[in-house]
Amino acid sequence: MKSIFLIVILAGLGWWKPVFPALNTSFKPGEIWLDTDGEHINAHGGGILFHKGKYYWFGEHKTAGKGGNRANVGVSCYSSTDLYNWQNEGIALPVAPENSGSEIEKGCVIERPKVVYNARTKKFVMWFHLELKGQGYNAARTAVAVSDSPAGPYTYLKSHRPNAGVWPINFNPAWKAKTITEKDLKAWGDEWKHEVAEGLFIRRDFEKGQMARDMTVYVDDNGKAYHLHAAEENLTLHISELTDDYLNFTGKWLAVAPAGHNEAPAICKYKDKYYLITSGCTGWDPNAARSFVSESMWGPWQPLGNPAVGQGADLTFESQGTFILPVAGKKDAFIFMADRWRPNNPIDGRYIWLPLVFENGKPVLRWQDEWKLNTFATAKR
Numbered sequence: 001m002k003s004i005f006l007i008v009i010l011a012g013l014g015w016w017k018p019v020f021p022a023l024n025t026s027f028k029p030g031e032i033w034l035d036t037d038g039e040h041i042n043a044h045g046g047g048i049l050f051h052k053g054k055y056y057w058f059g060e061h062k063t064a065g066k067g068g069n070r071a072n073v074g075v076s077c078y079s080s081t082d083l084y085n086w087q088n089e090g091i092a093l094p095v096a097p098e099n100s101g102s103e104i105e106k107g108c109v110i111e112r113p114k115v116v117y118n119a120r121t122k123k124f125v126m127w128f129h130l131e132l133k134g135q136g137y138n139a140a141r142t143a144v145a146v147s148d149s150p151a152g153p154y155t156y157l158k159s160h161r162p163n164a165g166v167w168p169i170n171f172n173p174a175w176k177a178k179t180i181t182e183k184d185l186k187a188w189g190d191e192w193k194h195e196v197a198e199g200l201f202i203r204r205d206f207e208k209g210q211m212a213r214d215m216t217v218y219v220d221d222n223g224k225a226y227h228l229h230a231a232e233e234n235l236t237l238h239i240s241e242l243t244d245d246y247l248n249f250t251g252k253w254l255a256v257a258p259a260g261h262n263e264a265p266a267i268c269k270y271k272d273k274y275y276l277i278t279s280g281c282t283g284w285d286p287n288a289a290r291s292f293v294s295e296s297m298w299g300p301w302q303p304l305g306n307p308a309v310g311q312g313a314d315l316t317f318e319s320q321g322t323f324i325l326p327v328a329g330k331k332d333a334f335i336f337m338a339d340r341w342r343p344n345n346p347i348d349g350r351y352i353w354l355p356l357v358f359e360n361g362k363p364v365l366r367w368q369d370e371w372k373l374n375t376f377a378t379a380k381r
């Protein structure tokens with residue numbers, strides 16, 4: 001009797017959460033996703049690393065209310081063996097103290113962290129979009145941190161404006177000498193698109209390095225890694241090769257879909273082709289996703305249209321993509337991970353994970369209120 005009384009008291013105080021964590025057995029896109037401590041998972045704009053039988057989910061740690069999209073805490077990490085139940089591993093990369101002068105001091109912007117494992121160096125490498133404190137989104141940098149263990153702690157190394165002093169491999173040498181600048185152009189239209197395609201911003205940022213905002217990192221089957229990011233004032237995507245240690249840029253890079261306004265790149269490989277899913281650029285508001293296919297990372301990338309179908313497809317089911325996760329142990333099984341942002345209360349942002357399937361050579365996303373991994377075939381990869 002006494003113990004029942006105690007349980008009732010503890011439940012009343014909210015202490016039941018860690019005592020009786022509920023086991024999740026399915027994905028419920030858009031609902032509150034509780035971790036094993038009973039707290040809503042706080043890993044937005046995330047990406048997942050699979051290492052030695054465990055998934056590690058890294059994401060932006062958001063806080064409540066105004067200012068909650070700034071990096072007040074750092075990059076979170078959660079781990080799971082079944083993708084449904086996630087244990088909070090703490091802050092993998094903490095922000096530096098305010099006024100410390102660090103590039104990642106509290107109040108900067110850290111977005112879309114992605115972690116990859118380097119089999120040669122045996123290091124875990126985290127890349128993320130970094131905006132310096134007090135500079136809005138003007139810095140447009142990508143930054144790298146490193147760790148000896150998947151959940152961290154990660155040591156901050158440095159930030160980059162990629163590919164300073166090098167032209168992309170698909171750049172016509174005749175465009176190098178053009179002198180036209182933004183000031184010479186009037187309202188946005190065909191003339192702008194033409195000039196962007198002929199290197200308007202690539203020339204402007206040539207010495208300083210190219211802009212890098214929304215990003216992801218992809219490691220190919222042969223161990224080569226690539227950094228994909230929104231550049232040129234979010235107008236054009238850049239794909240850049242990383243050095244063998246994944247800590248730097250080699251200088252080989254490609255401009256993709258010039259003036260196409262693509263953000264939120266997410267990539268996967270299916271039947272020897274690369275598929276890229278992006279969004280348009282509407283701030284925290286959702287828009288229609290886009291998709292592209294290529295036989296090589298170096299293009300040509302062919303547009304395939306909106307991968308989302310059915311009701312809600314025009315706003316990607318009120319979300320914006322962040323990562324495509326290949327499910328371990330299952331052949332051709334991919335999860336499209338997206339964020340339903342809540343800019344007025346960022347900590348309340350929701351996760352939209354949906355099966356990504358391929359139909360007639362195109363990636364396809366359909367809404368599901370609830371789904372399980374058994375939607376995929378079970379054969380080994």
Ligand code: DGJ
Pocket residue numbers: 045111112214263264282283284320
């Ligand atoms: C859209 C991007 O995809 C997000 O990561 C974030 O940068 C917002 N824009 C900021 O408005």
